[in-house]
Each structure stands twice: as structure tokens, then as C-alpha cells.
Amino acid sequence: MFVGVVAGAVVVALVVLVVLFKMMWRVAEPNEALVISGSKHKTAGVDDGMGFRIVTGRGTLVTPGLQVVRRLSLDLNEADLDVECVTSQGIPVRVKGVVIFKVGDDQASIANAARRFLDQQKMMGSRVHNVFAGHLRSIVGGLTVENMIRDRERLTGETRAASGSEMEKLGLIIDSLQIQEILDPTGYIKNLAAPHAAAVQRDARIAQAEADRAATQAEQEANARKAESTRNSEILQAGYRAEMEKATAQSQQAGPLAEAAARQEVVVQETRVAELEAQRREQQLQIDVRKPADAAAYQTRTVAEAERDARISAAQAQAQETELRAAAEATRVKTAALADAEATKAHALAQADATRASGEAEAAAAKARGLAQAAAVQAQGLAQAEAAKALGLAEAEAIKARAAALAENQEAVVAQQLAENWPEIVRAGASAFGNVEHMVLLNGAEGMGEMFAKALTMGGTGLGLARQLLGQMKEQSPAAPSLNGSTPKSEQIPVQSDGPEGRTG
Structure with a gap:
């Protein structure tokens, strides 16, 4: 009986030990880390005396009541980025992307993440989004839209490098950062394309x-x-x-x-x-x-x-813009013009009446003056024409009479011509004495009278010569003039006339 009791006690003790062991033994899964607090521990790579112990990928004993075990997930996490930024050109853009991250596998990263996210592991995504949003706005502010479109790797690399130190402080590592889409609410990218x-x-x-x-x-x-x-x-x-x-x-x-x-x-x-x-x-x-x-x-x-x-x-777009601008300007001008027109309408009517009366009077006076001047010019023209006609007829009659007289009595005609031109003949004869500076007269006043008598008889000598010429012409002419004073065309004698008619025949 004693043996049975001992055996039962041993079994009970073994059961108790197994139960206690199961209660005290904790195993960390491959995708988690055990954070054991409640005693001072020294962990490799971590500052001494941090107050908790980290176990990954293995089992460990935990003293119930003295130590507390909590689990920190090492799974991948995802944070969506949707950030409104402004480029260096002042153009607003919206950048969409995704960040895939996790808690680092080293003891220091796990310790940093445990201190910050052990009770707030669901808040990791929002915290990471805030970190990347700030850096993304700063980097986009130094780039142009063209740089963002043509070199997305540069945007991704600079954002990842700028956020790396802060993520390391949080105990997180970046597995992937992808810029999925760049939205342009102003249409700048569309206009570029x-x-x-x-x-x-x-x-x-x-x-x-x-x-x-x-x-x-x-x-x-x-x-x-x-x-x-x-x-x-x-x-x-x-x-x-x-x-x-x-x-x-x-x-x-x-x-x-x-x-x-x-x-x-x-x-x-x-x-x-x-x-x-x-x-x-x-x-x-x-x-x-x-x-x-x-x-x-x-x-x-x-x-x-x-x-x-x-x-x-x-041209149509420009025409529409010009038409709208012209319509606005026309409305403004029309309103001002209506006001000015109403103000000046009465004054313009009065001036128009006065101007019309004055213009009608001036027009009547100008018309009367024009009619009088036209009548005077017409009368003067008619008088000049009549005078010219009468002068022409008189000259023609004179020529005709002279020709008839020449045919009847040539000597009388020649004598008349000499008499008419006697002063010129005497003046021409006396002109011979005009260049004489000194003249010596032997017989005094009688010699002077003889000289003047010779000058005056030069006309008579000319008359005798003319008569001799006419006599010779009569002897040479076989036919006598007709009763009406006309001669055949081949027998007409040219006569020199000193009158205004010039030379006649």
C-alpha cells in the first residue's frame, strides 16, 4: 500500500511538473518575437538593463506571476500613400504609392519597435504614412513634373533614402516602395502629352x-x-x-x-x-x-x-474670346454713348437749324453770283468773238481793196505805201548822220539845207525805182488784168506790203 501511495505521489508530481512546464514554456513562431518583461536581462546588441528580453525562433521559460510575455508580429505590413504635393514649378500634383515594411529581424530593431508599437501594432501603417508623406512633399517640391514623369526611380530612391533613418529609429525596415500614380488636377501632364x-x-x-x-x-x-x-x-x-x-x-x-x-x-x-x-x-x-x-x-x-x-x-477660339470681349466693351460704350447723346441732342438740333438756315442763305447768294459771273463771261466771250470777226472781215476787205487797186493803178498803190511809210524812210535816211561826231560845212546854212534835201529826196528816188520796176513787169507780162482785177494764177505779181497783214499776193 505504501508503494502505491508513493507511486501515486510520483505520478501527481510528474503531472504537476508537466503542467507547470507547459505554463512556463513559451515558443516564438517564425513570424513573431516574444518580448518578456519583469526582470533584468542582458541581450546581445542591445543596451544592458533594458528591462525586457527578446526571443525569436525558439522556446524559453517564463516565470508566471513574475514575468509577462507579449508577442510582436514580424509579418509584412502595407501602408498606402496618397499625398498632395506641389512641384518646384508651383503645379499641384497628387502622388499615390504603397510602402511595404516590417519590423527588423535584429534585436535592436525589435527592441525599438517593441518600445513604440507593442500595444499599437495596428497603428504602424498610419505612422509610416505620415513619415513618408512629409519626405515625399519635400522631395517633390524640388522636382519638376517632367522629372517626376521621366525618372520615377529617382523620386523613389530619394524618398526611400530620406525615410530610412527615421524608419530605423522606429525599428522598421522598408521592403518595397512603389510610386503607382501621379495625378495632375490642373491638366498639366495632359497638355504635355x-x-x-x-x-x-x-x-x-x-x-x-x-x-x-x-x-x-x-x-x-x-x-x-x-x-x-x-x-x-x-x-x-x-x-x-x-x-x-x-x-x-x-x-x-x-x-x-x-x-x-x-x-x-x-x-x-x-x-x-x-x-x-x-x-x-x-x-x-x-x-x-x-x-x-x-x-x-x-x-x-x-x-x-x-x-x-x-x-x-x-481662329474660332480666338474669335469667341474677341467676340465676348467686344460685346462687353460695346455694352459699356453703348451706355456711355446713350448718356452723351441725350445730353447733346437738344444742342445739336439747335445748331443744325442755325447751320441749315445759314447754309441755305449762302447757297442762294453763291448761286446768284455764279449766274451773274456766267452771264458776264458769256457776254464778254460773245463780244470778243464779234470783235475778232469784224477785225478779220475788215482786214480781208482791206486786202481785197488793195489787191484791186494794185490791179487798176499800181503807181498809186506804190505811192500810197511810200506816203504811209514816209516818216520811217526819212528816219532811215537821217540815221546816216547819227554816228557822225564832227561835221564840217563849207557853205554854212546852205550846205546843211542841201544835205537835208538830199535825205528827203531819197524817198522820191525810191518811188522812181519802184515805177521803173513796175514798168518792166508790165512789158514782160503778155496779158492785161481783167476787168474785175483778177489775173491768172501763173501771172499774178507778188507785192510787198508793210501793213499788219504782212506779205500778200
């Missing part, structure tokens, strides 16, 4: 146009070859039919008819050869000249239409 998209669209349209042109050219060439084959076939068939008909005709006809048919066939064949050559040249011209010209014209027209549409769109 517009010229490239337009260039790509333009190149696509040009390529399509080139393809259409090449396809059209190939199709036209194929049609031309097809038409040429059809033509050649029809020509051959026509030749065969002609040969058959010729053989039939030759068999039915004989002699001269066969010879005439042969000559006709030669002419027909030559004509067909000429026609075929002309058709070949025409097709060649179509392929070499017209088709390339049509393709070039289509390309030019397509490019011009695209440029015209772009200019029309820009």
Missing part, C-alpha cells in the same frame, strides 16, 4: 495617306495591266478574224480583187499599229505623269486640310 499625341496622330495620318496612295497606285497599275491584256487579246482575236475573213475573201475573189484586198490589209495593219502605239504612249503617260501628280496633289491637299482645320479651331 498633347503635342506628342498630335505628332503621332499626324504621322499616322501621313502613313495612312501614303498607304492609300500606294494602294491606289498599285490598283491603277493593275487595272492598266488588265486593260492592256484585254486590249491585246481583242487585237489578236480581231487579227484572227481578219485573217479568216481575208482567206474567205481571197477564196471567193480572184485577180484584181485579191490584190486590192492585200493593199487594203497593209493600210489597215499600219493604221492599227499606229493606234496601238498611240494607246501605249497614252498609258505610259498615265503611269509616269498623271498618277504621281494625283498622289502628290492628294498628299498636299490632305496636309493643307489638316493645317487648315488646326488654324480654323485656333
Whole structure:
């Protein structure tokens, strides 16, 4: 019985020991760390006397009631980034990304994370988001939108490097940082892409146009070859039919008819050869000249239409803006003009009445003066015309009378002319004494009288010479003047006249 009691006691003791061992033994999972507090421990890599012990990947004994065991997860955590930033150009952007992080595997990182997140492990994501948001705003503020788009690795690397020291203090390590999307609420990125998209669209349209042109050219060439084959076939068939008909005709006809048919066939064949050559040249011209010209014209027209549409769109936008601005300005000007018009309307009406009365009076006076001046000018012109006409008639009558007198009595006419010009004759004779400075007269006053008498008789001498000349002309003239004073054209005698008429005959 004593043995049974001992055996029972041993079993009870063993059971108690097993239960106590299970209560005191703790095992850390691969993805967690045990943080044991309640006694002073020394941990490798960590400051001595930190007040807790860290166990990872193994089991350890914990004294119930004296020590407390808590678990710190070493799993991966994810923090979404959605940060509104402003670039160095002053353009607001919105950066979206994701940070994948975890507690470091070393004792120091676990200790730092345990001190900060042991009871707030669910708050790790928000804390990490705040850290990265601040650094991301700072880094984006030093970049342009173009740099962010073209070099995202630079943005990622600088953000990760700037946040690394702070994450290390938190006991966290960054497994991955990805910038997923850069949103542009102002449309700056879209506008950056517009010229490239337009260039790509333009190149696509040009390529399509080139393809259409090449396809059209190939199709036209194929049609031309097809038409040429059809033509050649029809020509051959026509030749065969002609040969058959010729053989039939030759068999039915004989002699001269066969010879005439042969000559006709030669002419027909030559004509067909000429026609075929002309058709070949025409097709060649179509392929070499017209088709390339049509393709070039289509390309030019397509490019011009695209440029015209772009200019029309820009002009329409500018026209709408100008129209709105002009409408606002017109409303303002119209209001001011209406006010000014109402203020000046009465004054303008009074001035208009006065101006109209004054203008009508001046117009009537100017009209009367114009009529009077026109009448005076007309009367003066008529008087001058009548005077000129009367003077012309008088001169004509004088010439006619002189001519008649000359025909009747030439000596009287010559004497009259000498008498009319006697003062000039005497003056011309006396002019011989004008250059004489000293004159010596031997017989005194009698000599002076003789000199003047000689000067005065020079006219008489001239009259005698004129008479002698007229006498000689009468002797040489075979016919006498007619009763009316006229002579034949071949017998008229020219007479020198010193009157205003000049020389008459």
C-alpha cells in the first residue's frame, strides 16, 4: 500500500511538473518575437538593463506571476500613400504609392519597435504614412513634373533614402516602395502629352495617306495591266478574224480583187499599229505623269486640310474670346454713348437749324453770283468773238481793196505805201548822220539845207525805182488784168506790203 501511495505521489508530481512546464514554456513562431518583461536581462546588441528580453525562433521559460510575455508580429505590413504635393514649378500634383515594411529581424530593431508599437501594432501603417508623406512633399517640391514623369526611380530612391533613418529609429525596415500614380488636377501632364499625341496622330495620318496612295497606285497599275491584256487579246482575236475573213475573201475573189484586198490589209495593219502605239504612249503617260501628280496633289491637299482645320479651331477660339470681349466693351460704350447723346441732342438740333438756315442763305447768294459771273463771261466771250470777226472781215476787205487797186493803178498803190511809210524812210535816211561826231560845212546854212534835201529826196528816188520796176513787169507780162482785177494764177505779181497783214499776193 505504501508503494502505491508513493507511486501515486510520483505520478501527481510528474503531472504537476508537466503542467507547470507547459505554463512556463513559451515558443516564438517564425513570424513573431516574444518580448518578456519583469526582470533584468542582458541581450546581445542591445543596451544592458533594458528591462525586457527578446526571443525569436525558439522556446524559453517564463516565470508566471513574475514575468509577462507579449508577442510582436514580424509579418509584412502595407501602408498606402496618397499625398498632395506641389512641384518646384508651383503645379499641384497628387502622388499615390504603397510602402511595404516590417519590423527588423535584429534585436535592436525589435527592441525599438517593441518600445513604440507593442500595444499599437495596428497603428504602424498610419505612422509610416505620415513619415513618408512629409519626405515625399519635400522631395517633390524640388522636382519638376517632367522629372517626376521621366525618372520615377529617382523620386523613389530619394524618398526611400530620406525615410530610412527615421524608419530605423522606429525599428522598421522598408521592403518595397512603389510610386503607382501621379495625378495632375490642373491638366498639366495632359497638355504635355498633347503635342506628342498630335505628332503621332499626324504621322499616322501621313502613313495612312501614303498607304492609300500606294494602294491606289498599285490598283491603277493593275487595272492598266488588265486593260492592256484585254486590249491585246481583242487585237489578236480581231487579227484572227481578219485573217479568216481575208482567206474567205481571197477564196471567193480572184485577180484584181485579191490584190486590192492585200493593199487594203497593209493600210489597215499600219493604221492599227499606229493606234496601238498611240494607246501605249497614252498609258505610259498615265503611269509616269498623271498618277504621281494625283498622289502628290492628294498628299498636299490632305496636309493643307489638316493645317487648315488646326488654324480654323485656333481662329474660332480666338474669335469667341474677341467676340465676348467686344460685346462687353460695346455694352459699356453703348451706355456711355446713350448718356452723351441725350445730353447733346437738344444742342445739336439747335445748331443744325442755325447751320441749315445759314447754309441755305449762302447757297442762294453763291448761286446768284455764279449766274451773274456766267452771264458776264458769256457776254464778254460773245463780244470778243464779234470783235475778232469784224477785225478779220475788215482786214480781208482791206486786202481785197488793195489787191484791186494794185490791179487798176499800181503807181498809186506804190505811192500810197511810200506816203504811209514816209516818216520811217526819212528816219532811215537821217540815221546816216547819227554816228557822225564832227561835221564840217563849207557853205554854212546852205550846205546843211542841201544835205537835208538830199535825205528827203531819197524817198522820191525810191518811188522812181519802184515805177521803173513796175514798168518792166508790165512789158514782160503778155496779158492785161481783167476787168474785175483778177489775173491768172501763173501771172499774178507778188507785192510787198508793210501793213499788219504782212506779205500778200
